[in-house]
Amino acid sequence: MEVVPEPDRLVQELTELCERRARAVAVAVEELSEFARSDRAPRELREVQQRIDRGELTWEQVVLGPGDLLRRLCGGVP
Amino acid sequence: MTITVDPGQLDGYADQLERNSGHLGGLASYCAAHCGPAGGMTGLLAAARPAVELARDSTADLLASAERRLLQVATNLRAAAHGYRSGDAAAAERIWLVLPRRAAPQGHLDRDDDRHAGDYRDPFVATPAVPAARHEVGAAAEEARHRIGVVDEWLARYTHVTLGEHVLPWLAGDWDALRAAADGYAGLAGPDGLPAIRANLGYGLDSLSSGWDSPAATQFAYTIRDRWLPALDTMRRLVELHREALECLAQQSENTLHAVVLAIEALEFWVVEKVLRSIMLAVPGGLWAEIGMEVMKTWHTITALFEALRLAFAAVREAAQLAGAEATMLEDVLAGGRLDPITVG
Numbered sequence: 001m002e003v004v005p006e007p008d009r010l011v012q013e014l015t016e017l018c019e020r021r022a023r024a025v026a027v028a029v030e031e032l033s034e035f036a037r038s039d040r041a042p043r044e045l046r047e048v049q050q051r052i053d054r055g056e057l058t059w060e061q062v063v064l065g066p067g068d069l070l071r072r073l074c075g076g077v078p
Numbered sequence: 079m080t081i082t083v084d085p086g087q088l089d090g091y092a093d094q095l096e097r098n099s100g101h102l103g104g105l106a107s108y109c110a111a112h113c114g115p116a117g118g119m120t121g122l123l124a125a126a127r128p129a130v131e132l133a134r135d136s137t138a139d140l141l142a143s144a145e146r147r148l149l150q151v152a153t154n155l156r157a158a159a160h161g162y163r164s165g166d167a168a169a170a171e172r173i174w175l176v177l178p179r180r181a182a183p184q185g186h187l188d189r190d191d192d193r194h195a196g197d198y199r200d201p202f203v204a205t206p207a208v209p210a211a212r213h214e215v216g217a218a219a220e221e222a223r224h225r226i227g228v229v230d231e232w233l234a235r236y237t238h239v240t241l242g243e244h245v246l247p248w249l250a251g252d253w254d255a256l257r258a259a260a261d262g263y264a265g266l267a268g269p270d271g272l273p274a275i276r277a278n279l280g281y282g283l284d285s286l287s288s289g290w291d292s293p294a295a296t297q298f299a300y301t302i303r304d305r306w307l308p309a310l311d312t313m314r315r316l317v318e319l320h321r322e323a324l325e326c327l328a329q330q331s332e333n334t335l336h337a338v339v340l341a342i343e344a345l346e347f348w349v350v351e352k353v354l355r356s357i358m359l360a361v362p363g364g365l366w367a368e369i370g371m372e373v374m375k376t377w378h379t380i381t382a383l384f385e386a387l388r389l390a391f392a393a394v395r396e397a398a399q400l401a402g403a404e405a406t407m408l409e410d411v412l413a414g415g416r417l418d419p420i421t422v423g
Contacts, residue, residue: 010383011333014340021347028354035358045357063353064232064346073357 029059044072080292081167087289088159090198094282095152098275099145101204105266105275106141112209112262113137113320118252125388126327129395130259133320136402137266140313140409147412151301158294174294174301182300191284201281202274206265215253215328218335223249225342232349237366239373241342241380248384253335257328263321267314276310309412316401316408323394334387338380345376 035041036049048069051057062069114134119127154173161170223246230240265271283302290298349369356365 008333010379011337011340014337014344014379017344018340018347021344021351025347025351025354028351028358032354032358042360059354060350063350064228070353070357074353074360 025060032059048073081162081171082291083162083167083170083295084289085159085163087196087198087286088155088162090196090289091282091286092152092155092159094198094200094278095148095155097200098204098278099148099152101275101278102141102145102148105204105206105271106138106145108206109134109138109141109262109266109317112265113259113317114262115252115255115259119255121250122248122384122388122391123251123253123255123331126256126391126394129391129398130256130324132395132402133323133398134259136398136405137263137317137320140316140405141266143409144309144313144412147409148306151306155298158298171292171294174298178297178301178305180305182297182304186296186300192287194281194285195288197285198282200274200278202269202277204271204274204278206268206270209258209261209265212254212257212261215257215332215335218332218339219249219253222335222338222342225339225346229342229346229349233369233373237370237373239370241373241377244377245338245380249335249338253331256324256331260321260324260328263317263324266317267321272310272314272317276307276314279310280307305411309408312404312408316405319401320398323397327390327394330387330390334383337383341376341379341383345372348372 033049033052036045037053041049048057048062052059052062062073114130115127119130154177158170158173161167161173226242226245226249230242233240267273279302283299287299349372352365352368
């Protein structure tokens with residue numbers, strides 16, 4: 001018989017998972033921003049970071065937004 | 079045999095019994111209208127519908143049956159009043175000496191409060207308020223649907239997997255129906271429901287105590303105080319059980335839907351982090367297959383959550399069946415006192 005999870009315990013686990021992943025996103029944003037402001041970053045990435053620094057955009061919007069920006073930044077997007 | 083009787087007072091209490099029989103009928107209609115789904119129990123909720131409908135129908139049937147039985151008690155009491163008034167005290171006495179299926183124990187003494195003799199007004203009104211509309215569980219379902227929409231829109235742009243196709247059908251329906259029905263039972267069990275009728279019957283019986291004293295009076299008082307009042311208490315406990323079961327299911331549904339939202343939120347965070355890192359590394363190869371795997375994991379989590387909820391719905395169905403059996407037994411208890419098989423006078 002398949003073991004069915006206890007919903008309360010699962011809610012607790014999922015809450016903790018969300019918190020861990022939110023922190024991981026914050027770290028990734030910080031690292032990417034630092035890289036994007038450096039001379040090693042491609043021009044397109046530096047331009048996006050400048051818009052983010054001006055408050056016109058967030059990295060979450062770049063990833064989950066309409067898609068054009070992400071396609072340009074990620075050459076390998078299908 | 080010493081008989082003290084004021085037939086007018088018997089009629090007064092018969093009027094009160096009739097009025098409260100009407101209140102029971104009102105509660106039966108209230109139950110049919112507010113203690114079950116008006117519709118919208120689709121999706122995963124369809125698994126809970128049989129239990130909710132069974133509870134509502136057996137409770138409404140029990141209340142309607144109690145309405146008829148109490149009306150019969152009133153009719154029998156009126157017949158006794160008529161007998162005393164027309165000088166046939168023996169016939170009048172016989173009604174309440176013979177009718178009760180279970181007689182009062184030898185030496186039974188009625189415990190009357192004679193401070194309001196002859197008062198057959200109802201101290202309480204049995205009209206529970208219509209439950210207010212609820213939106214907590216429905217709001218959680220709406221949040222889950224919204225989140226799935228956002229994630230699926232993104233997934234559709236880059237992958238061939240989506241969540242909505244599998245999950246949205248389960249989320250269909252009116253998720254507030256369970257708590258709304260629980261509120262209906264709370265109305266029946268609350269002070270404006272069954273306890274009001276119980277208090278009215280007890281009050282009127284006390285009022286009658288000085289107007290009727292005879293062996294039949296003792297039997298009649300026993301029928302009301304030791305059978306009808308406990309039966310009304312049992313009915314209240316039954317509806318309270320239904321309220322608790324439905325409230326528990328509503329809460330479990332709400333928790334499950336919050337967990338679904340959290341699972342989707344966790345997927346969103348995961349996707350954002352992976353994509354940000356792939357932008358930094360400029361090596362997106364393999365990422366999209368990995369996202370597909372993560373979506374499947376999220377889908378499995380959601381499936382497990384809904385399975386747990388479905389099992390809870392199924393368990394409550396068994397409880398509702400047991401409660402239905404108890405309601406049938408209670409109807410049988412109240413069936414004592416039918417006039418039809420006995421020839422009076």
